[in-house]
Amino acid sequence: MPRTKGDHVAAIRHAWRRVAGTIVRTPVVAAGGALVKREDLQVCGSFKTRGAANFLFAAPPSQQCRGVVCASSGNTGRALATLNTTPTYVFVPADADESKIRRLLDCGARVVPAGGDFATVSAAAREFAAAHELLYCSSATIWDFIYGNATLGLELLQQCGRLDEIFVPIGGGGLAAGVGLALSLLPKVRRPALIGVELTVSCPVREHLAPSAGERATGESIADCMVGGLEAGAIILDLAAHALDDVVLVSDAQLLQAQEELAHLGVAVGPGPAAAFAGYRSRSARAPSVRSGIVVSGIR
Known part of the structure; x- marks a missing residue:
């Protein structure tokens, strides 16, 4: 299993070449004061492709x-x-x-x-x-799957130029792991902060980074794709400490609000894919000069 930065760089480059003829280069659009990467327009309607x-x-x-x-x-x-x-x-x-x-x-x-x-x-x-x-x-435990996801991060950087922060949803953790690896190829001074977004009722990565003595968050959500424990061996747990700069939590009410706002902007997606936008909206205090990237991860 490759672990060194050099191995990751080579593997992501191989992935880029392998998938180039299959995936589409999804657009980035200005929406709500941020730059939104529209993976809802990806083949099969999701970054998972x-x-x-x-x-x-x-x-x-x-x-x-x-x-x-x-x-x-x-x-x-x-x-x-x-x-x-x-x-x-x-x-x-x-x-x-x-x-x-x-x-x-x-x-x-x-x-x-x-x-x-x-x-x-x-x-x-x-x-x-x-x-x-x-x-x-497995979308969460297989390195080749993660490297395929990393192509999204490379595209986003190419399309947006300088970004100060990028918001990604965390379900199984494969997207955050892939984008985090792509960002790790940049020098630290040029690397945007990567902010993961989880649910208040299901936040295994947040709890992994900041364990508490209390009970683990459990519950149901309208975003079923983001609920539940991580698969055993999820790569994001090994990468989280240095790939993620923060994890923010959002509620169903925030998901619905984000979904509605995106719909008004012409982006019709389900509550789960709207999670990163909800996380972005939950952090309203930012300087006007901050350039934010948001990954809308799919249709549903």
Whole structure:
């Protein structure tokens, strides 16, 4: 597993070349006083296509031929099923949104309901992959997936030039890890602050960085893609201390407000993809000269 900065640099460059013909260079638009990276316009409607493409293209064909397995609330599974030419088994929580399941089925995925939280679903998917000798894909624990996500960070920097801060949502942590690695390629004096956004009812990265004696935050949210524990081995936990400058928490009410404001600006996305904008709005005290980048991570 590559760990050095040189290894990361080479791997991100390889990822950039691998996915160039598959992904689209999503636009950056001015919205609400910030620069918004619109991954809702990405192939399959999510940044996950970047990671899924690099994961698949980096895997030896002999490992792909029997099929691919993942745990997903929707976007990772959709990207894999769309790009993959062999069977794609998508393990979903038992209470997964029916519309997301329909979209997975429409893409040709073989949907496998599994009970419990996302960590439990991920464990079941891993066991199934091992038992059937299938390729297992994780958007949070596989380096090639993270390197694919890092291409978003490179694009954002190319499109915006100087940025002082970048807000990214944290669900499984793969996006924050990828963008954090991309930013680490810059000299510190030119590196924007990376601010992760989690939910008040589910904030495993915030709790990892600043553990407290109290109970862990738990609860439900309208942003189901951001709820639940991290998958065992999530790369963001190893990177968090030096990749993230801060983690801010947002409520469902803030998500809905951000979703509504984005809609008025012509960006129609779900509550989860609006999380980074909600985090940006939660920090209203900033100098007018501060240039802020925000990642709208997908449609839903």
